[in-house]
């Protein structure tokens with residue numbers, strides 16, 4: 408990676424970036440294609456990522472994490488995703504969608520019980536917002552949580568849950584007061600061993616196939632009232648605040664995919680010959696290389712900038728919604744652009760499973776969809792700029 412001079416990398420940043428790069432090369436690169444093909448969940452490497460501190464990068468050491476900053480987190484995800492975006496999304500969801508919510512909104516008891524095992528990588532966390540009839544319009548969910556003494560009784564069906572088939576703990580959002588719409592949503596921490604909690608079938612997917620995605624089903628699932636995260640009715644705000652963090656992770660994931668596609672394309676352009684010259688010498692290829700490189704640099708600046716904005720918010724409390732949405736939007740479209748160009752530059756070899764380029768192409772697509780589609784990011788950015796919200 409070329410250094411981006413305006414970002415203040417410390418020795419610690421360089422250390423975690425190098426550690427993630429070495430780990431990805433040694434542990435993930437040899438198995439990535441095999442797990443992509445089989446769609447099996449890579450328990451062993453995910454466990455090792457936990458031991459490296461990658462599953463709770465920003466969580467204080469007192470709660471089982473590595474106690475590092477947001478830039479460290481982003482650098483680590485980027486390096487993992489240069490090798491395999493499926494490992495990267497498990498890491499991103501665990502760190503941001505699960506751990507961050509508890510860190511920001513949880514009680515001391517919740518942090519001890521629900522944060523520490525997941526941040527240390529002993530257990531896996533998931534985040535469950537989407538429903539079959541409620542996707543981008545997240546505030547329209549139908550799942551219900553009804554208070555019954557010291558418990559809430561959870562009923563409903565959630566879909567597209569990353570790590571759903573393997574999660575030990577889930578933060579789930581349900582309606583406690585449907586009449587209040589978004590303000591009637593609450594968040595709950597659910598242990599997957601709770602009776603009434605089951606998992607639906609694992610989704611067959613185009614990309615990030617080694618990560619596991621499924622529905623989650625709640626049937627009279629009784630959860631202690633002390634497992635409610637935040638106040639009753641505060642769930643939608645928690646979901647959105649957490650997604651602001653998650654989108655930085657997905658931006659970093661997309662950046663990693665884009666860089667991997669670019670490096671493969673650049674190498675191929677300097678080796679492969681056609682019509683008696685290197686294909687990179689044709690302007691059609693050279694200009695693609697120029698556009699990939701430029702977009703990656705811009706995406707990197709946006710993603711690192713969003714990471715710094717989040718870091719600042721730890722002291723100022725300011726929201727970083729805009730920086731996070733812009734980073735996710737631009738980096739995911741850059742990943743798709745670069746993966747598409749890399750396949751084209753490779754020609755038939757780009758279509759072959761013998762090289763990882765076709766995997767980058769399949770993996771890139773989801774970054775424009777999950778944790779808020781590109782259309783939702785444009786909505787968030789334009790509403791903010793036009794003062795509509």
Ligand code: CAA
Nearest residue numbers: 536543545546567568569589644647648728777778779783
């Ligand atoms: N931070 C804090 N609060 C926020 C917020 C944010 N980023 N965004 C909105 N809010 C607050 C608003 O201030 C408002 O509160 P007040 O009424 O008190 O002012 C409240 O939430 C409602 O906000 P909106 O009126 O803007 O809500 P909306 O219904 O118009 O929805 C939306 C806004 C941006 C479209 C939102 O619904 C959204 O982001 N949708 C996409 C959902 C999404 O990303 N889903 C992916 C799920 S996770 C996943 O992909 C699976 C996985 O496992 C990886």
